[in-house]
Amino acid sequence: MRYVPLDTPKPISKIGLGTWQFGSREWGYGPDYEQRAAQIVRRALDLGVTLFDTAEIYGFGRSERILGAALGDDRAKVVVASKIFPVLPLAPVVQQRAVASAARLGVAGIDLYQVHQPNPVVADTTTMRGMRTLQDVGLVGEVGVSNYGLRRWRFAEAALGRRVLSNQVRYSMVDRGPEKDLIPYAEQAGRIVIAYSPLGQGFLSGRYDARNPPAGAVRRANPYFLPENLERGTELIATLREVADAHDATPSQIALAYLLRHPNVVAIPGASGVEQVERNAAAAEIDLADDEHAALVTAAHAFRPVTGLAAVPKLIRARTRK
Numbered sequence: 351m352r353y354v355p356l357d358t359p360k361p362i363s364k365i366g367l368g369t370w371q372f373g374s375r376e377w378g379y380g381p382d383y384e385q386r387a388a389q390i391v392r393r394a395l396d397l398g399v400t401l402f403d404t405a406e407i408y409g410f411g412r413s414e415r416i417l418g419a420a421l422g423d424d425r426a427k428v429v430v431a432s433k434i435f436p437v438l439p440l441a442p443v444v445q446q447r448a449v450a451s452a453a454r455l456g457v458a459g460i461d462l463y464q465v466h467q468p469n470p471v472v473a474d475t476t477t478m479r480g481m482r483t484l485q486d487v488g489l490v491g492e493v494g495v496s497n498y499g500l501r502r503w504r505f506a507e508a509a510l511g512r513r514v515l516s517n518q519v520r521y522s523m524v525d526r527g528p529e530k531d532l533i534p535y536a537e538q539a540g541r542i543v544i545a546y547s548p549l550g551q552g553f554l555s556g557r558y559d560a561r562n563p564p565a566g567a568v569r570r571a572n573p574y575f576l577p578e579n580l581e582r583g584t585e586l587i588a589t590l591r592e593v594a595d596a597h598d599a600t601p602s603q604i605a606l607a608y609l610l611r612h613p614n615v616v617a618i619p620g621a622s623g624v625e626q627v628e629r630n631a632a633a634a635e636i637d638l639a640d641d642e643h644a645a646l647v648t649a650a651h652a653f654r655p656v657t658g659l660a661a662v663p664k665l666i667r668a669r670t671r672k
């Protein structure tokens with residue numbers, strides 16, 4: 351495992367573990383998954399993963415509970431990251447919700463407490479006042495945000511009066527927006543971009559095609575899994591496979607290695623089984639050559655999915671077919 355080259359109280363692994371899947375029926379993993387989830391956490395720990403990401407909204411608290419129980423006594427050794435879902439993130443609400451999350455996780459302090467998304471009405475001034483108090487009393491280590499643009503991330507830092515260590519955003523070979531300004535800022539200021547959906551929710555694994563789309567409500571709502579987009583992704587997957595073959599690796603591992611080239615980026619793939627967490631952790635060790643990276647950039651550029659409004663009627667049709 352490799353770790354972020356930054357001064358943090360505990361090392362932060364370049365590959366973390368995302369746990370939205372835990373306790374969330376909408377991923378469609380069935381009743382056995384809770385037991386597998388615990389095995390995934392234990393295996394991740396063995397492999398040197400130190401960043402475990404959850405949120406109060408995942409499974410309405412179930413993800414936090416499953417993660418906390420699976421970590422057991424190792425909770426204090428790793429970076430436990432959770433998020434407040436900011437319906438009304440006024441300072442006292444932030445404080446009360448952090449206490450509830452810590453209780454579900456079974457931790458004395460949340461190492462990284464993130465605002466899940468920007469609230470369009472409530473300013474970060476009050477939210478960050480709550481965060482500052484939580485840091486002062488030791489219930490929160492580092493503060494993070496999620497789905498923030500650069501301007502608002504920096505505003506949040508000014509409001510906190512301290513670093514907002516990380517911004518967790520969608521970042522993968524099919525969603526490269528953060529490369530424009532968030533990653534350059536993180537590198538210049540000593541911050542971290544946490545890449546969520548780093549495998550495009552499994553799109554980049556190459557496991558799925560138009561005849562074999564994934565199950566579950568989450569991915570039925572994801573336009574990348576429309577038959578048309580799976581078809582359009584063929585070239586990109588072929589390039590991933592080609593690079594993967596040269597490294598004795600899988601397309602998913604190469605998709606992760608592409609992100610991890612940036613020193614201040616960590617990825618938090620979710621996993622449906624123990625073998626995936628093993629492969630994902632191993633991806634931290636893959637060094638892509640410049641020509642391989644260039645080929646991946648070209649292939650990613652050439653992928654033009656149908657998204658936004660144009661995808662909506664197709665998604666509705668795909669949904670009603672199930």
Ligand SMILES: NC(=O)c1ccc[n+]([C@@H]2O[C@H](COP(=O)([O-])OP(=O)(O)OC[C@H]3O[C@@H](n4cnc5c(N)ncnc54)[C@H](OP(=O)(O)O)[C@@H]3O)[C@@H](O)[C@H]2O)c1
Pocket residue numbers: 367368369370371403404466496497518519545546547548549550551552553555557564600602603618619620621622623625626627629630
């Ligand atoms: N802050 C936010 O707003 C936000 C939003 C979304 C997610 N997140 C966080 O980010 C985490 C990851 O994002 P995500 O779960 O949306 O997407 P992801 O990590 O891109 O995709 C996860 C899925 O990809 C498949 N997969 C994982 N490893 C694989 C491997 N080695 N080979 C083949 N397939 C593999 C698995 O599904 P199958 O095996 O079923 O194909 C797994 O459930 C979440 O768990 C959550 O913690 C945060």
